Amino acid sequence: MTDIEIVRNARLQGRRNAIDYINGCFENFTPLSGDRYYGEDSAVIGGIALLKDIPVTVIGIEKGKDTEDRILHNFGSARPEGYRKALRLMKQAEKFKRPVICLVDTAGAYPDVESEERGQGRAIADNLYEMSDLKTPILSIVIGEGGSGGALALCHADEIWMMEDAYFSVVSPESCSNILWKTTDKADVAAKALGLSADKLYCLGIIDKICKGNDLEKFSEDIYRSVKKLEDIPIHELLDKRYNKFRNIGYYVENK
Amino acid sequence: MDLKKLFLKANNELENDGKRIRSRKVTCKKCQSVLSVKKIRKNSFICPECGYYFPVRARRRILMMTDNRTFIELDRSMVSTNILNFPEYDDKLSQATVKSRENEGVITGVAQIGGFKTCIFAMEGNFMMGSMGSVVGEKITRLFEYATDEKLPVVGVTVSGGARMQEGMISLMQMSKVSAAVKRHSNNGGLYIVLLTNPTTGGVDASFAMLGDITLAEPGARVGFAGPRVVEKTLNTTLPENFQKAERVLECGFIDAIVPRQEQKDYIEKLLRFHFGGTN
Numbered sequence: 003m004t005d006i007e008i009v010r011n012a013r014l015q016g017r018r019n020a021i022d023y024i025n026g027c028f029e030n031f032t033p034l035s036g037d038r039y040y041g042e043d044s045a046v047i048g049g050i051a052l053l054k055d056i057p058v059t060v061i062g063i064e065k066g067k068d069t070e071d072r073i074l075h076n077f078g079s080a081r082p083e084g085y086r087k088a089l090r091l092m093k094q095a096e097k098f099k100r101p102v103i104c105l106v107d108t109a110g111a112y113p114d115v116e117s118e119e120r121g122q123g124r125a126i127a128d129n130l131y132e133m134s135d136l137k138t139p140i141l142s143i144v145i146g147e148g149g150s151g152g153a154l155a156l157c158h159a160d161e162i163w164m165m166e167d168a169y170f171s172v173v174s175p176e177s178c179s180n181i182l183w184k185t186t187d188k189a190d191v192a193a194k195a196l197g198l199s200a201d202k203l204y205c206l207g208i209i210d211k212i213c214k215g216n217d218l219e220k221f222s223e224d225i226y227r228s229v230k231k232l233e234d235i236p237i238h239e240l241l242d243k244r245y246n247k248f249r250n251i252g253y254y255v256e257n258k
Numbered sequence: 259m260d261l262k263k264l265f266l267k268a269n270n271e272l273e274n275d276g277k278r279i280r281s282r283k284v285t286c287k288k289c290q291s292v293l294s295v296k297k298i299r300k301n302s303f304i305c306p307e308c309g310y311y312f313p314v315r316a317r318r319r320i321l322m323m324t325d326n327r328t329f330i331e332l333d334r335s336m337v338s339t340n341i342l343n344f345p346e347y348d349d350k351l352s353q354a355t356v357k358s359r360e361n362e363g364v365i366t367g368v369a370q371i372g373g374f375k376t377c378i379f380a381m382e383g384n385f386m387m388g389s390m391g392s393v394v395g396e397k398i399t400r401l402f403e404y405a406t407d408e409k410l411p412v413v414g415v416t417v418s419g420g421a422r423m424q425e426g427m428i429s430l431m432q433m434s435k436v437s438a439a440v441k442r443h444s445n446n447g448g449l450y451i452v453l454l455t456n457p458t459t460g461g462v463d464a465s466f467a468m469l470g471d472i473t474l475a476e477p478g479a480r481v482g483f484a485g486p487r488v489v490e491k492t493l494n495t496t497l498p499e500n501f502q503k504a505e506r507v508l509e510c511g512f513i514d515a516i517v518p519r520q521e522q523k524d525y526i527e528k529l530l531r532f533h534f535g536g537t538n
Contacts, residue, residue, distance in 0.1 A: 113484030113492050118502060119510045123463035123483035127437060131469055134438035135445065150421075150430065151464045151483070158434050172421050172430040172461075177488075181423065182346070195344045197426045206341075208427050245438050249399065251431040252392035253341040256333070 005193035008169050012146045013109070015072075018215065020047060020062025020105040023145060026218030027225060028053055028060055036087060040120060043084035045076045045112070048091045050100070054226050059095035061088045061156065062105035065146075078147070079112035082125035085155050089129050096138045101229045104142040104156040109174070111152030126155040133158035134248070139232035139240065141225065143213070144168045148198075160232050160244050163211040164200040170209070171198035208251065286310050302519040311456065311476060311519065315358070316365045316382035319415050323523050324369035324378060331367040332404070333397050338362060340424070341392075347424040350386060358384035362393040363418070366401040371413065372527030374534050377405040380415040381462075387419035390462055394422075395432025398466065402439035402448075411449035411533065413526055416467045420460015433465035440469045449533050451526060454481050454504065454513070468512070472529060474522070475504035475513045482507070 003011065011017075024031050028051035036042045048061035065078035088104070095102045111122050133140060142159035148170030164170060175193035176186045183191075197203065200212045215221055232240065283292045289308035298305065302322065303312040314322070320329055340347045355361065363385040369378050379401055381388040388394075398414075405412045421429040440450060452470035457480035464483050475481060482502035490497055500506040507513050517525045 111483065113488045115489060115493065115497065115501060118482050118484060118489065119506070121468075121510065121512050123481075124468040124512055126464035126483070127433075127466070127468040130434050130437035130465060131441050134434070134441045151433065151461055154430055154433060155464075158438070170427055172426050173423050178423050191345070195342060195426075196423070197342050203427055206428065208431060245442070248431060248435045248438055251428060251435060252396045253339050253425075253428060254393045254396055255337050255339050257335040257337065 003167070004190065005169075005196075005199055006175060006190040008167060008199050009147075009171075009175055009189075009193055011167055012169050015065075017146055019067065020064045020107055020145065023105050023143075023215075023218070023221075024051065024060055024062060027222035028058070031060065034091060037083040037090055039083070039086055041083045043076075043081045043087060044074050045078055045080040045108075046084035046088050047075075048088060053101075053103070053222070053229060056226075056229070057098075057100050058103055058229065059091050059100045060103045060105070061091055063108040063153075063156065065107055076112060078108045079110060080108065080152060080155075081112050081114075081117045082120045082122050085111075085125040085129050088156060089132055092133065092136055092138075092140070096136050099138060101139040101141070101233060102136070102159075103225065103229070104140065104159065106142060106144045106148055106153045106156050107146035108149050108152050109147050110149035111155070126151050129155040130158050134244065135241065137237050137241070139229060139235075140244075141228060141232070143225075144170050144209075145215070149174065158244075158248070160240060160247070161210040161228060162208070163213050164203065164209050165215050166200050166212050168200060169198040170200075170203055171196050287312075304519055309477075311478065313383055313417075313456070314519075315384060316360065316380040316415070319380040320365060320367070320369065320378060322519075323380075323413065323415070323526065324371055324376075325373065328370040329367055329378070330369065331365060333366060333400060334361065336362065336393050336397060338391055338393050338425070341428065342424070342426050344424040344426070350424065354385045358382050360385055362397070363388050363390065363422075364394045364397050366397045368404075368410070371523065371530060374527070374530040375410055376530065377401050377408075377410050377412045378414070379412070381417045383417040386422060388417045388462070389419050389422035389429075390432050391422035391425040391429045392432065395429075395435050398436050399432075399439040402436070402443045402450075405448055406439075406443045406446045409446070409448070411451065411530060412443065414450070414452045414466065414470070415455060416452060416458040416462055417455045418458055418460065418462035418467075420462055430461065433461045436466045437469060440466055444469075444471070449530075451529055453517070453522065453526075455479050457481070459483065459485065459502075473513050474515055474517050474525070475508070476522075477504065477516050477518060479504040481513070
């Protein structure tokens with residue numbers, strides 16, 4: 003697939019959603035609701051589940067299945083309440099020493115006046131800030147769309163995985179093309195230039211693993227093994243590793 | 259609303275140094291009054307007729323905020339590289355360097371403000387709209403790490419269109435990188451005061467711009483995450499007049515105070531005195 007095909011494919015209805023991964027990889031998923039400040043945002047689903055024998059907190063951005071369901075989940079575009087709910091559940095996970103697994107599938111944070119006025123930027127910033135110091139292992143998996151800051155808000159993790167056909171991008175190829183060349187026709191050029199495929203991002207050291215999702219049982223096994231491994235690392239070492247993981251991203255030249 | 263318009267005229271004729279321009283006149287973008295450069299400069303780059311805020315370059319901003327001749331710049335020579343081979347990025351970088359007369363979109367360093375030693379950063383709107391790529395992320399991260407080690411406060415002035423597209427995901431990840439450094443600084447008891455100026459949007463808004471212990475803003479500054487045009491398209495209506503205006507963002511609870519430009523240095527000095535008064 004070309005890069006733009008990857009993007010279009012990741013947007014298709016009928017793909018596996020967050021809830022499918024949750025049902026396929028975890029048992030006894032018990033959803034929890036609300037951000038405790040303002041409301042419940044169904045674009046973000048989250049709760050406690052069993053990963054084989056260990057209780058984990060699992061959080062996903064859910065797009066919904068049919069039209070009605072998709073409207074309920076706001077097509078997977080979270081409002082600030084969604085990110086605050088995610089952070090609340092992560093803090094809860096920290097308290098009860100549960101690992102956190104995030105499943106990311108969003109075109110981006112929801113851009114409306116109310117979300118802006120309730121602090122979309124602050125909500126995303128807060129997640130990055132608090133996740134960087136969350137004293138429990140975090141594993142984030144981009145399962146479909148990884149749309150900019152709205153996706154990043156659940157990706158400040160010890161490991162970031164991507165499904166082989168997912169994408170993760172700083173901006174949608176259409177917007178990028180529009181901003182640079184005043185037309186959306188060059189979205190294919192933009193997609194290629196942005197380097198948004200799992201392969202490319204693995205090469206750049208942004209993500210840690212490319213996953214095949216055809217067998218969810220095997221996938222669940224992979225998650226389990228990695229979570230176990232992260233749990234074995236002393237927490238301060240884990241936090242240092244997490245810090246350095248992001249600390250080391252960047253390319254520049256220093257002229258002495 | 260075109261975000262580019264917010265950055266107005268680059269390389270503002272007001273800010274060329276020296277006598278050469280002393281006689282020059284500029285036209286206020288808002289009220290169209292013709293004003294002498296000298297007059298505007300004396301007035302903190304605010305139009306004396308209508309109160310319009312002219313954009314201020316990063317280096318000038320630092321001069322305005324710090325004690326005379328105390329600023330020592332860090333990492334000045336760090337420059338970007340076109341790691342993704344992104345079309346036209348090399349040209350854009352060289353144009354931005356010419357236009358802004360800076361190496362990148364942020365200036366960082368150490369200075370004194372009212373006698374208090376402080377780490378300071380100021381973003382440069384003329385350098386690719388103050389967008390954040392690797393260099394901006396790295397310089398601000400280093401500044402916070404230095405401040406953490408030296409137990410210094412950080413004062414930051416933001417102006418940015420967000421993450422820099424031309425560095426793809428590497429730019430987006432700078433949000434995480436800087437936020438983590440701010441967190442470590444905070445955990446170590448560090449004070450971080452941020453001043454939001456027009457415009458502070460996108461990935462910068464959704465990271466270190468919103469993570470200050472104390473968040474100040476310039477009057478009328480646009481502060482928000484989503485681009486106004488995107489919001490307009492989503493809702494298919496025109497936006498309220500005060501949308502993403504600092505005054506409205508304060509009403510919504512995300513800014514501590516709106517501080518006029520002439521009072522900013524004194525205001526920040528006062529805040530520093532509350533925290534470090536004993537030593538001065």
